[in-house]
Amino acid sequence: MAEIRLENISKAFNEDRVVKNISLTIKEGSFTVLVGPSGCGKSTILRMLAGFEKQTEGDIWIGDKLVNDLSPSKRDIAMVFQNYALYPTMTVKGNIEFGLTNRKVPKKERQQLIEEIAGIVGLTEHLNKKPDKLSGGQRQRVALARAMVKKPKVFILDEPLSNLDAKLRTQMRAELIQLHEKLGTTFVYVTHDQVEAMSMGDEIIILNQGVVQQKAAPIEVYENPGNIFAAEFIGQPPMNVFERKAFAETLEGVPEEAHYIGFRPEHAGISSAAVSVPHTIELESEILALETLGAESIYKVKNRIGVMNIRSFSAPLPKHAICFVSIPHEKLYPFGADKAAGPELNLSVKKEAALNGID
Amino acid sequence: MKTPPIFKAVNGLGLILLFIIFAMPFIWMASTAFKTLGETLTFPPVWIPETFQWGNFAQAWSSGPFLKYFFNSVIVTLFILILQFATIIPAAYAFARYNFPMKNFFFALTMICLMIPSQLIFLPVYLNLSSWGILDTIWGLILPFATSAFGIFLLRQSFMQVPEELLEAARLDDATEWQIIRKIMLPLAKPVLVTLALFSFIAHWNDYFWPLVMTTNDTARTLPLGIAMLRQVEGGASWNIVMAGNLLLVLPILIVFFFAQRHIIRAFVYTGVK
Numbered sequence: 350m351a352e353i354r355l356e357n358i359s360k361a362f363n364e365d366r367v368v369k370n371i372s373l374t375i376k377e378g379s380f381t382v383l384v385g386p387s388g389c390g391k392s393t394i395l396r397m398l399a400g401f402e403k404q405t406e407g408d409i410w411i412g413d414k415l416v417n418d419l420s421p422s423k424r425d426i427a428m429v430f431q432n433y434a435l436y437p438t439m440t441v442k443g444n445i446e447f448g449l450t451n452r453k454v455p456k457k458e459r460q461q462l463i464e465e466i467a468g469i470v471g472l473t474e475h476l477n478k479k480p481d482k483l484s485g486g487q488r489q490r491v492a493l494a495r496a497m498v499k500k501p502k503v504f505i506l507d508e509p510l511s512n513l514d515a516k517l518r519t520q521m522r523a524e525l526i527q528l529h530e531k532l533g534t535t536f537v538y539v540t541h542d543q544v545e546a547m548s549m550g551d552e553i554i555i556l557n558q559g560v561v562q563q564k565a566a567p568i569e570v571y572e573n574p575g576n577i578f579a580a581e582f583i584g585q586p587p588m589n590v591f592e593r594k595a596f597a598e599t600l601e602g603v604p605e606e607a608h609y610i611g612f613r614p615e616h617a618g619i620s621s622a623a624v625s626v627p628h629t630i631e632l633e634s635e636i637l638a639l640e641t642l643g644a645e646s647i648y649k650v651k652n653r654i655g656v657m658n659i660r661s662f663s664a665p666l667p668k669h670a671i672c673f674v675s676i677p678h679e680k681l682y683p684f685g686a687d688k689a690a691g692p693e694l695n696l697s698v699k700k701e702a703a704l705n706g707i708d
Numbered sequence: 709m710k711t712p713p714i715f716k717a718v719n720g721l722g723l724i725l726l727f728i729i730f731a732m733p734f735i736w737m738a739s740t741a742f743k744t745l746g747e748t749l750t751f752p753p754v755w756i757p758e759t760f761q762w763g764n765f766a767q768a769w770s771s772g773p774f775l776k777y778f779f780n781s782v783i784v785t786l787f788i789l790i791l792q793f794a795t796i797i798p799a800a801y802a803f804a805r806y807n808f809p810m811k812n813f814f815f816a817l818t819m820i821c822l823m824i825p826s827q828l829i830f831l832p833v834y835l836n837l838s839s840w841g842i843l844d845t846i847w848g849l850i851l852p853f854a855t856s857a858f859g860i861f862l863l864r865q866s867f868m869q870v871p872e873e874l875l876e877a878a879r880l881d882d883a884t885e886w887q888i889i890r891k892i893m894l895p896l897a898k899p900v901l902v903t904l905a906l907f908s909f910i911a912h913w914n915d916y917f918w919p920l921v922m923t924t925n926d927t928a929r930t931l932p933l934g935i936a937m938l939r940q941v942e943g944g945a946s947w948n949i950v951m952a953g954n955l956l957l958v959l960p961i962l963i964v965f966f967f968a969q970r971h972i973i974r975a976f977v978y979t980g981v982k
Contacts, residue, residue: 401876422882434873438895447891448881495881 351412351425351502351535352377353398358407360393360559367393369559370407375552380529380536382550384543385582390559391539392507398537399505400424412502427496428505432512433488435480435495441467442476445494452499466494469531486517493528506538510545522549543583547571555579577609577688586614586647586658590684595654599630607683607691614660616680619648620673621666628678636672641665650674740951741765748947764952768938771949773926777934780846784919784930785912787850792908793901795855800863801889805875821857830921837922848922849930853912859904866897902971910961931957 353375360368368390375381383391396402398409400421409416416424435444442463449459467473470490480488489509496504506525510518526549529536540546546553547567555562555570555578562582563575574580574588581587590611597603603610618624623631634652646665649658652674659674666672683691735755740748741764743757768774802808803815833852834843842848870893878888894901916932923929935953939945965972 399876399880401879421876421880426880428877428880430873430877432871432873434871434877436874436878436892438892447878447883451882451884451887495877499881 352410353503353535353537354408354410355394355398356408356410358394358397358409359405360390360397360402361405367559368397368404371559371561372407373554373561373564375535375537378533378535379551380526380538380549382538382540382546382553383556384540384546384553385556385562387541388558389556391541391556394556395505395507395537395539398503399426399428425502426505427499427501427503428507429489429492429496429509431508433480433492435488435491437480440477440479441472441483441491441494444480444491445498448495448499462498466498469497470494485513486521489513489521497532502535504532504534504536506536508540509538511540511542525549543585547583553583555582557582573690574682575690577611577684580611580682580684584613586660588613588682589657591655591657596630596681599632599654604683604691606685608686609684609688609691611682611684612676612680613682614647614658616677617657617659618675619650619659619661619666620663620675621670623673624675626675626677630676630678632674632676634672634674636666636668636670639665639668648672737951737954740948741955742952743948745946745948761948764948765956768935768949768953768956771938772934774931774934776926777929777931780849780928781913781930781932784846784849785909787846788853788912789905789908791850791854792856792859793905796859796863796904797889797894799855799860800867801885801893803860803864804867818857818860822861826918830918834921844923844925844928846928849919849928852918856904856908859908862900862904863897866900867893870896899971899974902968906964906968906972909964913961914957 355371355373358368358371359366367388371390371394383394385391393402397404398411400416400419400423404417411424411426414425436447439447445463445466446459449462454462463476464473467476470493472487472490472494475483475487480491483491492509509525510521513521522545525536525538538545538549547570550567552564553567553570554564555575557578563570563579565573565575567583570579570583574583577588577590580590588611590609593603593608593610596610619634623633625631632652632654634650636648636650637656638649640647645660645662647658647660648666649656650672651657657674683693685691736753739755739757742760742762743754743764744761747754747757799818803811803818837843837848837851842851874892875888878892883891914932915930916936919928919930919933923933935950935957938950938953
């Protein structure tokens with residue numbers, strides 16, 4: 350177990366700065382997820398942490414050790430790679446044992462460790478098979494076992510589930526969460542999948558263009574996104590965000606500093622008739638598209654504010670119909686000119702503009 | 709779509725023709741090795757000798773210091789193989805996996821070595837070895853082939869196919885660079901290694917030109933030279949004896965090929981690591 354500290358880390362490939370002066374602390378024993386679109390620098394951060402890339406500037410601390418100049422094997426970390434990177438010519442046992450042999454662990458102790466780990470990940474009966482005889486999920490477990498057997502201070506996982514099919518991914522997600530609880534080791538997990546980030550992390554770090562956008566617990570990111578990027582990255586479909594002037598003719602008391610206003614698709618209501626609830630904007634809308642997903646439906650609607658997504662859990666409305674979208678005032682989320690979370694809103698609805706709004 | 713039978717027949721005939729063109733000299737050699745001298749000269753040629761003259765082999769073997777030639781051939785070929793692998797493997801690994809100054813220049817230099825025929829450089833090499841005083845020794849036959857540009861090229865290609873993550877995983881597992889080569893790279897490149905060994909073995913076991921240039925007496929002469937000298941025994945050429953000697957010469961190659969066949973085929977249909 351160890352805390353990880355990045356201090357003013359930058360990384361440039363030639364002229365291209367992919368990580369820009371990042372400082373963050375990853376708590377001891379936490380399950381921290383680095384998430385962001387491709388090219389955001391998350392994998393580069395991970396590789397610098399592991400020691401495969403050297404940062405251009407800044408310091409990296411693992412526990413109380415400054416690891417800037419330590420080789421990967423001296424950092425007390427273990428890594429699970431996206432394509433597993435199992436040694437193809439070795440058996441499962443050989444794969445798990447390789448690191449131990451290189452560390453000159455006595456044979457008896459090795460045997461004991463392998464049996465123990467194989468039991469935990471459920472590989473006991475496959476120990477003598479080569480990786481190409483295993484399924485995707487089993488290979489994933491071998492990769493985990495190989496990492497676990499070294500008893501590292503930090504686990505680094507680089508999109509470990511992206512090669513699995515959807516069903517297996519869900520299953521492995523749950524297993525990884527349990528594994529983290531069992532081991533209590535610091536996990537650093539990189540993914541581009543916001544669902545993985547939300548469901549697995551104690552803490553998620555959202556990155557874009559080499560800069561940390563927000564670092565918080567998943568629910569905090571969801572409820573109080575730090576900026577428009579975080580708001581649009583987390584949540585499916587993303588938050589609807591509009592410029593102030595779209596709302597200005599409907600709402601009174603929008604502060605000058607609120608340059609953008611957003612709301613989550615699932616926080617708006619949709620119905621075939623006007624309902625007139627207090628402290629709510631109600632908009633007559635046209636349904637442009639509808640995705641029916643069983644438990645929920647996702648609408649794309651157009652109204653006087655603009656085109657927006659609405660997520661609803663009631664029975665789907667007919668396509669291309671006229672409907673009414675209602676957005677509670679308290680669910681409106683303001684952003685400032687710099688696109689960061691903005692001032693608090695204290696709103697009232699303009700009588701003449703609101704269709705059925707009641708103050 | 710079905711292939712018309714006529715095409716199948718033409719195809720088959722073509723293959724048989726090709727087989728005959730390739731196999732004929734070998735069959736001719738094998739058949740001649742068992743003939744009497746008289747039978748070798750008859751026309752039309754006899755394919756199956758009346759009685760198999762096993763004595764030809766004994767005669768070929770005893771008509772010179774063949775044990776010495778054989779021993780020289782074994783030593784020369786073995787040392788060339790050992791030295792080649794000792795130099796090729798680290799060079800190929802460095803070209804495939806490291807970045808160092810002038811890497812491309814050095815690789816181009818290696819490729820140029822591959823393109824220059826040995827007939828063009830044998831004179832300077834000869835003079836060089838002569839100044840070292842190792843003419844007429846087996847070292848004169850070994851040292852010029854201590855590395856192989858072709859081997860470096862082929863192995864480099866094979867090493868380049870190994871995903872980088874595999875090496876990173878091994879480095880995290882405390883493996884040294886030598887351990888990575890030995891435990892991960894070489895097992896993956898096994899078909900290529902077998903092929904290289906076989907090519908090199910055939911080339912140097914059969915090599916006639918270089919030993920001819922480098923040796924003037926029997927101390928370092930190899931089998932191909934000895935066989936060629938059979939022609940000059942007793943004035944006229946006894947082709948049956950020469951062919952018996954040739955058959956002895958190619959026998960080890962056939963045996964090795966027989967055992968390594970599977971790997972050779974794999975090396976040429978190599979699809980990379982999954």
